[in-house]
Amino acid sequence: NAGVTQTPKFQVLKTGQSMTLQCAQDMNHEYMSWYRQDPGMGLRLIHYSVGAGITDQGEVPNGYNVSRSTTEDFPLRLLSAAPSQTSVYFCASSYGDRGDTDTQYFGPGTRLTVL
Amino acid sequence: AQKITQTQPGMFVQEKEAVTLDCTYDTSDPSYGLFWYKQPSSGEMIFLIYQGSYDQQNATEGRYSLNFQKARKSANLVISASQLGDSAMYFCAIVRDDKIIFGKGTRLHILP
Numbered sequence: 435n436a437g438v439t440q441t442p443k444f445q446v447l448k449t450g451q452s453m454t455l456q457c458a459q460d461m462n463h464e465y466m467s468w469y470r471q472d473p474g475m476g477l478r479l480i481h482y483s484v485g486a487g488i489t490d491q492g493e494v495p496n497g498y499n500v501s502r503s504t505t506e507d508f509p510l511r512l513l514s515a516a517p518s519q520t521s522v523y524f525c526a527s528s529y530g531d532r533g534d535t536d537t538q539y540f541g542p543g544t545r546l547t548v549l
Numbered sequence: 550a551q552k553i554t555q556t557q558p559g560m561f562v563q564e565k566e567a568v569t570l571d572c573t574y575d576t577s578d579p580s581y582g583l584f585w586y587k588q589p590s591s592g593e594m595i596f597l598i599y600q601g602s603y604d605q606q607n608a609t610e611g612r613y614s615l616n617f618q619k620a621r622k623s624a625n626l627v628i629s630a631s632q633l634g635d636s637a638m639y640f641c642a643i644v645r646d647d648k649i650i651f652g653k654g655t656r657l658h659i660l661p
Binding site for chain 2 (some may be wrong): 465467469474475476477478479482484490491492493522524526536537538540542543
């Protein structure tokens with residue numbers, strides 16, 4: 435199993451550009467989520483999905499869109515990048531049940547810089 | 550809304566000593582779960598330990614144990630016999646329904 439994969443690893447954008455951060459998992463996990471990590475702020479939940487076709491907002495959803503057309507993929511879209519979106523982005527997945535199966539498996543992260 | 554607080558932004562501990570990392574949470578839901586993750590300087594997130602709100606015993610995983618005090622809404626991580634490789638950021642997180650909320654983290658430095 436590859437686990438959770440994220441592409442790209444690094445990205446530089448100009449203000450106003452759009453892009454999609456890719457996330458895929460091969461563990462048949464129902465639950466997937468996106469976080470951003472900023473210095474001193476910990477990880478903040480952007481959007482999450484409890485299964486294909488179902489998404490919901492987290493703590494900081496503004497400026498980001500998601501969709502979940504398959505169980506495996508959960509892309510994060512930045513429609514018009516802003517410098518405030520400079521961050522490290524983590525995708526995570528889990529089975530979505532209670533107990534140890536709620537353990538989140540994290541991707542390696544994408545470091546995004548918006549100029 | 551649930552909230553999770555880690556009050557120690559940084560800690561310095563001598564190698565081989567035990568370490569306690571604090572975590573308090575605030576939720577009105579009787580059913581929830583608590584996690585601890587480690588993030589070394591390489592950046593990956595590593596799962597350490599999980600405690601469910603209905604679990605009667607404190608969770609343990611090797612050198613890691615969770616000091617769960619439900620009435621005080623506290624879920625401190627205890628690392629026994631610390632090692633240099635334990636130097637990292639440590640995050641506490643709470644899961645309720647479908648949302649997982651992280652604390653801001655504690656940076657642990659293990660001194661030789």
